[in-house]
Every structure is written in C-alpha cells, then in structure tokens.
Amino acid sequence: MENFDLDREIARLILFQRIELLTPHQRKIRKLFGRYFFTNFFSKFFINPQEIGKKYFLEMVNEYNLLAKYINFENKKILSIGSGMCGLELIISSKSSGNSFSIIEKNYISKKIKYGWDQNNIEAYNNIAKLNIFLSNNGMMKSRYNIYDFDSDNLPSDKFDCIISLYSLDYHYDFKLYEDYLQRSFHQNSILIFDTIRPDYFLKLFDDVKIIASTQKKIHSSKRILCRGYKY
Numbered sequence: 327m328e329n330f331d332l333d334r335e336i337a338r339l340i341l342f343q344r345i346e347l348l349t350p351h352q353r354k355i356r357k358l359f360g361r362y363f364f365t366n367f368f369s370k371f372f373i374n375p376q377e378i379g380k381k382y383f384l385e386m387v388n389e390y391n392l393l394a395k396y397i398n399f400e401n402k403k404i405l406s407i408g409s410g411m412c413g414l415e416l417i418i419s420s421k422s423s424g425n426s427f428s429i430i431e432k433n434y435i436s437k438k439i440k441y442g443w444d445q446n447n448i449e450a451y452n453n454i455a456k457l458n459i460f461l462s463n464n465g466m467m468k469s470r471y472n473i474y475d476f477d478s479d480n481l482p483s484d485k486f487d488c489i490i491s492l493y494s495l496d497y498h499y500d501f502k503l504y505e506d507y508l509q510r511s512f513h514q515n516s517i518l519i520f521d522t523i524r525p526d527y528f529l530k531l532f533d534d535v536k537i538i539a540s541t542q543k544k545i546h547s548s549k550r551i552l553c554r555g556y557k558y
C-alpha cells in the first residue's frame with residue numbers, strides 16, 4: 327500500500343481529525359473567518375483531497391513505525407477508540423496478518439469544532455458510513471472489523487490484546503468515560519496506548535506506564551503512554 331483511496335468528504339473528515347494536516351494558508355483562513363465558517367463551508371469546497379490523502383498516509387505510516395517498536399501486531403485482537411478514519415488500522419492490517427479490529431467512534435460532526443478538552447464529550451468528527459467506505463476501498467475485508475457507535479451501540483464485550491486511542495481518550499475527553507469498560511476489556515497481557523497530558527496519574531491505575539513519545543503543542547503538549555497491567 328502506498329497511498330489511500332479517498333473522496334472529498336472523507337478528506338474533509340480527516341482534516342477535522344488531524345488538524346495538523348492544514349496548510350499554513352488554510353490555518354490562516356480558519357483563524358480569520360472562524361471555526362463555524364471553516365467547518366461548514368471552506369472545508370467542503372477549498373481542500374485538495376489528494377494532497378490530504380498523501381499527508382495522512384505518511385502520518386499514519388509514522389504512527390505505525392512508532393507503535394511497531396513496542397508491539398508485534400501479528401494475530402492480535404485490536405480495539406481502537408476514536409480511530410478517526412482508521413488510516414493506522416489500515417497500515418497495521420497491511421503489515422501484519424491474523425488481526426481483527428473493533429472500532430469505537432462517534433457518528434456526527436460538531437457544527438463548530440473546538441478541539442481542546444471536552445468535559446462533556448460532545449465534540450465529534452466522524453461519519454460511520456464514510457468510514458466503512460474508506461476501509462473497504464482501501465482493502466480491509468469486512469470480516470476483519472466491526473464498528474461501534476459510542477452513542478447508540480452496545481460496546482464489544484471481548485478481551486483485547488491491544489487497545490489504541492491516538493489523540494482521543496484522555497486527550498479530548500476524560501479517561502473516566504471508559505475506565506470501567508477498559509478494565510473489563512483487559513486480560514493479563516493487554517496493552518493500552520493513548521495520549522495524555524498527565525502520565526503520572528496513570529501510575530495508580532496500571533502496573534507499568536511507559537512514555538513512548540512526546541508531542542509539543544498539537545492541541546496541547548502531551549505524552550503518548552503505553553500501559554500494562556490494570557490494577558483491580
């Protein structure tokens with residue numbers, strides 16, 4: 327796989343999910359005309375889907391390369407929380423075999439995306455129908471994944487080998503929202519990876535917390551942590 331196949335609407339969603347893919351010019355427009363105008367008008371007509379697809383692909387390869395230093399993805403049961411358009415999951419599935427993906431997302435786009443900390447978890451920027459199309463057009467077999475709408479579906483009750491939440495859980499909304507669920511989803515060797523501004527807080531929840539990357543001011547400066555051993 328060398329690039330993603332995507333349409334304009336999917337490119338628009340990716341731009342909301344990965345705001346760092348904005349060009350400096352688009353950034354200026356967003357600042358000048360405001361978030362509502364950018365979300366509901368500019369992003370619909372004045373973006374270059376091919377360019378976004380290319381940048382997103384490279385970004386997801388980078389994410390994969392980092393995670394692959396710590397995780398062998400062969401034959402793993404993977405849970406993705408707030409996966410966005412699942413570029414990372416596509417790269418994982420193209421580079422390893424025998425894995426399955428359970429994906430939890432929201433199915434709407436906020437009218438005025440704010441980013442930052444969202445105490446009530448009302449911000450969302452995805453469309454599950456589009457996510458299905460993107461996965462299928464990029465070669466993910468339907469038998470390898472299931473998508474769950476956080477607001478209306480029962481979440482999967484399996485135990486997972488690997489749980490990934492990039493720039494979603496505890497980056498935009500409180501870990502507490504998933505705390506009990508994650509405890510039930512862990513087995514002895516499960517791994518959880520997510521981005522947070524308070525890595526030390528998680529020392530009381532997990533036996534092992536390792537910082538694997540630092541991000542300076544994307545939305546806010548954060549650490550990516552890998553956690554093992556949920557303390558019960």
Ligand SMILES: C[S@@+](CC[C@H](N)C(=O)[O-])C[C@H]1O[C@@H](n2cnc3c(N)ncnc32)[C@H](O)[C@@H]1O
Nearest residue numbers: 343408409410430431432450451452476492494
């Ligand atoms: C900043 S984006 C990151 C997307 C992706 N992980 C990435 O790195 O490209 C955050 C994602 O979390 C989703 N989200 C928000 N609240 C959620 C929740 N409670 N459960 C699952 N996903 C959620 C949003 O819809 C959005 O797609």
